[in-house]
Amino acid sequence: DQQVKQNSPSLSVQEGRISILNCDYTNSMFDYFLWYKKYPAEGPTFLISISSIKDKNEDGRFTVFLNKSAKHLSLHIVPSQPGDSAVYFCAARNAGNMLTFGGGTRLMVKP
């Protein structure tokens, strides 16, 4: 039973355009959400996060939006750059500080 889902396994975007990665969750007890970026043969790297009491958090080119009523969050990258090409994981934290990850979305930014 997947509590965190990323329904798009891959996304292809032109350089300079916006990339939108989506994530849905089912557990209303999650209190914190995070996005991680992963390159091949490396561990996931923290990108940006948002508390469940907020609906938006912005850090440079990265913005995360949270819609609690829809149990949906999204990561916007603008403008997208070729170096952003990686697998992006959405993660949700429960009270035990353990993260539940989505299945990942492979982003390809074409020059």
Next chain:
Amino acid sequence: DTAVSQTPKYLVTQMGNDKSIKCEQNLGHDTMYWYKQDSKKFLKIMFSYNNKELIINETVPNRFSPKSPDKAHLNLHINSLELGDSAVYFCASSLIGTGLNEQFFGPGTRLTVL
């Protein structure tokens, strides 16, 4: 200047063997974790550990056991290895209570059981 390191990076072994994967963090964090990334690329939490509490994901077989000699280390011991244990194992760490919340991951250990 590695923050979270794991050894070995690759581990190939026979079914039935016992093996260990080491993890060290130099971030001064108080909580460490082990995750398993299976063939479908899902990252699943196995353990969360600090000096007060071990939280175990109930789906993890008891052949898997974390051992922490000190706050900077959390090693993963696996007994009687099975084919299904083949995966990439990631160690992570975080500092609870600072409000930062993010976990820092090691580079992963690819375990292959033959």
